[in-house]
Amino acid sequence: MRRVCSAATRAAARPSRALRLFAATADADATRPSLPRRSRAFSTDRRTDRRLEAAAAVRPTLSALDRAAPTFPAPIGAGSRIPPPLSGVPARSDQVDRLRHGDEFDVLVVGGGSVGAGVALDAQTRGLSVACIERGDFASETSSRSTKLLWAGIRYLATAAAGLLRTTNFSRPLEALEDFRAEIAMVLNCHRERRYMIEQQPHLCHWIPIALPFTSLKVDPPPFGHPLFGFFPVLAPLVFKVYDAMSSFSCPPSYVMGPRAAREKFPQLSRESSGIKFVQVFYEAMHDDARTNLAIALTAASKGAAIANYCEAAGFLSEDGRVVGANVVDRVAGDAFEVRAKAVVFCGGPFTDALRNLEAAAVSDDPPAPAVRGASGTHVVLPGYYCPRDMGLLDYNTSDGRFLFFLPWLGHALVGTTDSPGAAEARPTPPEDEVQWLLNECAKYLSLDIRVSRSDVLSAWRGWRPLATDPRSAEDGGAPASRDHVVSYHAATGVTFCAGGKWTTWREMAEDVVDVVVENAALRAAPCKTPTLPLHGHDGYQKTLPVMLMQRGGVSPSVGEHLAKTYGGRAWDVLALAKPTGKASRRRRRTRSLSLGEIYETRVVRAAFRGVGRRPRRPRRSSYSRPLRAYGVGTTRVIALAYANAAASSSRRRRAARRSRARREPWPASLIR
Numbered sequence: 068m069r070r071v072c073s074a075a076t077r078a079a080a081r082p083s084r085a086l087r088l089f090a091a092t093a094d095a096d097a098t099r100p101s102l103p104r105r106s107r108a109f110s111t112d113r114r115t116d117r118r119l120e121a122a123a124a125v126r127p128t129l130s131a132l133d134r135a136a137p138t139f140p141a142p143i144g145a146g147s148r149i150p151p152p153l154s155g156v157p158a159r160s161d162q163v164d165r166l167r168h169g170d171e172f173d174v175l176v177v178g179g180g181s182v183g184a185g186v187a188l189d190a191q192t193r194g195l196s197v198a199c200i201e202r203g204d205f206a207s208e209t210s211s212r213s214t215k216l217l218w219a220g221i222r223y224l225a226t227a228a229a230g231l232l233r234t235t236n237f238s239r240p241l242e243a244l245e246d247f248r249a250e251i252a253m254v255l256n257c258h259r260e261r262r263y264m265i266e267q268q269p270h271l272c273h274w275i276p277i278a279l280p281f282t283s284l285k286v287d288p289p290p291f292g293h294p295l296f297g298f299f300p301v302l303a304p305l306v307f308k309v310y311d312a313m314s315s316f317s318c319p320p321s322y323v324m325g326p327r328a329a330r331e332k333f334p335q336l337s338r339e340s341s342g343i344k345f346v347q348v349f350y351e352a353m354h355d356d357a358r359t360n361l362a363i364a365l366t367a368a369s370k371g372a373a374i375a376n377y378c379e380a381a382g383f384l385s386e387d388g389r390v391v392g393a394n395v396v397d398r399v400a401g402d403a404f405e406v407r408a409k410a411v412v413f414c415g416g417p418f419t420d421a422l423r424n425l426e427a428a429a430v431s432d433d434p435p436a437p438a439v440r441g442a443s444g445t446h447v448v449l450p451g452y453y454c455p456r457d458m459g460l461l462d463y464n465t466s467d468g469r470f471l472f473f474l475p476w477l478g479h480a481l482v483g484t485t486d487s488p489g490a491a492e493a494r495p496t497p498p499e500d501e502v503q504w505l506l507n508e509c510a511k512y513l514s515l516d517i518r519v520s521r522s523d524v525l526s527a528w529r530g531w532r533p534l535a536t537d538p539r540s541a542e543d544g545g546a547p548a549s550r551d552h553v554v555s556y557h558a559a560t561g562v563t564f565c566a567g568g569k570w571t572t573w574r575e576m577a578e579d580v581v582d583v584v585v586e587n588a589a590l591r592a593a594p595c596k597t598p599t600l601p602l603h604g605h606d607g608y609q610k611t612l613p614v615m616l617m618q619r620g621g622v623s624p625s626v627g628e629h630l631a632k633t634y635g636g637r638a639w640d641v642l643a644l645a646k647p648t649g650k651a652s653r654r655r656r657r658t659r660s661l662s663l664g665e666i667y668e669t670r671v672v673r674a675a676f677r678g679v680g681r682r683p684r685r686p687r688r689s690s691y692s693r694p695l696r697a698y699g700v701g702t703t704r705v706i707a708l709a710y711a712n713a714a715a716s717s718s719r720r721r722r723a724a725r726r727s728r729a730r731r732e733p734w735p736a737s738l739i740r
Contacts, residue, residue, distance in 0.1 A: 155369045163397055165198075165373040167404040172198040172373070173590055174581075175393060175408035177380050177422060180210040181360050182565055183414035185577030185597075187374055188367035192600060193581065193592040197372040198406055199364075200395055202379035206360035208493070209416045210570070212530025214446065214472050214483050217264050217272055217352035217571045219257040221310055222463075222470055223250055229291040253551040257571045258314040261352050264571075265317070267601060270608040270635030271362060272354035274319055275474070277459040278333060279303065279347040280512070290464040299463075303347045310349065321349040333455055335513050348458075353474070356570060358633055363573070365603035380422070383411070383429040389561045390426055410588040412580060413564035417441040417491035417531035426562055438555065439566045441491040441531040445501040446483030448526040453509070453517065454480035462508060471508050479525060482509055486532075495529040502527055535567030554579050556587050563587070574598070607636025616642065 157165075174190045176183050179201025187199035201207075227250030230236075236243035264272050281300040289297035299306075307321035324346040329336065336343070368374050377398040384392035384405060392407035413422045419439050427434050454460070459474035474481045485501045502524060510519050535553040552568030554576075565580045578595045585592045612635075613627035620642045622630070630638035 156365055157368060159375055159399075162368070162373050162375040163378065163400075166200070166375060166378065166395065166406050169198070169373060169406075172196045172406070172408040173588075174198070174410050174412060174584060175406055176200070176412045176414055177393065178414035178416065179205045179360075179364060179374065179376060180208060180414060180416055181206070181356075181363065181570060181573040182416070182568070182576050182580070183412075184360060184363040184367055184374070185573045186412055186414055186565070186580050187372045188363055188370065188600075189574075189577040189581045189595060189597050190584070190592070191367055191370045191372040192596045193585075193594070195581075195585075195590060195592055197367070197374075198408060199367065199372055199374040200378040200380060200393070200406070201374075201376045202398070204376050205364045206357040208418075209530045209532070210360045211357035212444075212446070212528050213356045213570050214444075215353055215356055215474065215476060215481060216275075216472070217261050217354055219261050219310070219314060219351070219571065220254045220569075221307075221349070223257075224254050224306075224310065224313075225291055225296070227251055227254070229293045229296065232293055232295060249551075255313060256551070256575055257569070260572050260575055262314055262317045263574065263598060264354070265352050267599065268359075268362075268605065269610075270604050270631075271359050271602065272352045273632075274350045275353040275459055276319070276348050276350055276457070277461050277472070277474075278324070278329070279349075279461050279463060280329065280333075280336060281344050281347065282342045284344060286464060290468065292468075300344070307347060307349045319350045321347065323347055332458060333460070335453060335455075335517060352571075355633065359570075359602075362603040362635075366600070369603065380425070383425055385429040385560075388430050388559060390429060391561075409590065410584045411562050412584060413562060414580075415564075416566070417533040418493075419533065419564050419566045423562075423564065426557075426560055430560055432560075438536055438553070438564070439491075440534040440536070441489060442534055443487050443489050443491075443495065443529050443531050444484035445487075445497045445505065445527065445529045446481060447497075447502055447505050447524050448476065449480040449482060449509070449519070449523050450525065451475070451478045451480060453513065453519070453523075460512065462512065465508055471505070473509065473512070489531075491531040491533075495531075497527040497529040501529075533566045552576050552579070554583050556583050558587075561588070604635025604637045607639065612636070612638065620645075 173195040174186075174197045176187050176190075176197065176199040179199060183199060183201070184205065187197045191197045227247050230250070231243055231247040233243070265274070281303070284298070284300050286297050286299055289295070290299065304321075304323055311318060311321055324332065326343045326345070329343055329346040333346075364374055379396045379398060380393040381396045381403065382394040383390045384394065384407065390411050391409075392405055393411070394403060395406050396403045413419050413426075415422045417439055420435075420437050423435050423438065426432075454473055454475050456475050456478075459472060462471040462473070465471050469484075469486055472481070472483060482505050485504065487498075487501065503521070506519050506521065506524070513519060552565060552572065554563065554565050556563045563580060563584050565576055568576045574597050578597065581592070581595070584590065608631070612631040613624070616622055616627040616630055616638055617624060620627070620639075622642070630641055634641050
């Protein structure tokens, strides 16, 4: 027994052959990194060492180790080590130097959200020189506070039908048809852009099924304020087939689940399961909004755009009544500089009117009429047991007529959203009454055994959706304000702003903005190239990437899935940052549980079995409790597993003995003719 313990101690103390190989490889070739070191406690046999050696041999070269590439500085207040370089993406210091000392740009974009970064990407790929500034971090405002869906707008399809069927339209039939056509066109555009994201950017988004439970065949009061929608449960299967057809059936098909399947798939609905008639399931695309925004900004930077965060526009430069640039404050260095451009674009989301006020001050004009009406939406995050891991839920008829989504999100449940008009805030705090309203709406669909309380809220955020109107449409004799997004050009100052829209249509909005800028600023530009442009992280991504990360990187399945979904092909660069801390190995030795085969192979427990096929005697506690205590294995568990292993082994030996005797014994004479 002492020999076994001392051998295990020496094996845990000395490095394995794989570690020595990795050290030699790193010294010989610095461009091919080794995997994170693993102690002997993680490598229990030589087969593990051989697998690690094979992984090191086939591990691809990581572009993050290119020492010639620049590095990103730590953000404000971080004080941590500087991240490694990203190949093809200039450092922030280089980007700021380009903004400070560069020549006049073709386009200056103010705002680094989804639309601002998209405008920078679209204009840069058309051959224009682009500068883009963001006062905070990318996606630090509205673009990171959405419901995480790239949805095609089933609600807008319903509102278009409800608007067309109003009795007041008899006095204005042409206007009603035009409004209906505009709504349907917007929904079709959403379907097209959602398909673009799913097919061109599979590393950023995925399909998620969403369930609509129906407890009766007639809804009272009817949603959307029209009596026809009271029969929506009856029409739902047909409506969602039309919804699928609008995307050319590029999404997974919608289907209907019965009450029994609904109880199995969504056990949290047990309180309502007895009254559920059926459940309609349809599909929408889901993504990490902040990660998608970063991918757009990084792609624009890799294409040559001068894009930098923590650079705020404190004012604008004007010549002869036209805006020709901006006074920019570097919030990291604390200094100010000027950035000049032939065209200036505002992509401030709900803060667009504040930028327009700075524009009016620069040209000594009166404050303009408001163009954005902000509406805040609150979301809460609950523990994951409130929702299935692979299906969401939609309440289309809440107590105040809103849509409420109940979605699985990073192992938790995301609930939202509200819709409250109000002025936009930079660092908003979710109102307590809206948080409580969300919890009350959740309780309607959950079992009484699962009580939703305020203490279950793990996180909450509040974002503003910019509801846009065009203040210049009437005075310029243009078309009425769009129901989708608004792109407005001020002929006197030469400034273009964009507001409204949804996350799904970020690429379409950016294309429309650049088209307006090129037309009015007389710039020479190529056609739009973003419909076929892959975003940052696409290279190297494939559906088997999580398996490759597990096999070659030695990570767990959950970590491999997370890295692949979050970083795409850049997951290898993130994995290269992994370094052992020493804490994991010690914790592993304290809490490690032995498997059945390891216990049987342990000589201490194996010595308790006498003979083959005989019942094992109960070993003394002192004979094995001390050496196994270091692994955190309880004595009762060891005894139970030892008896189970011995019984299984005895049963296998008895079956093998019977087969052997059957082969040796001759056939009975009665069976031989």
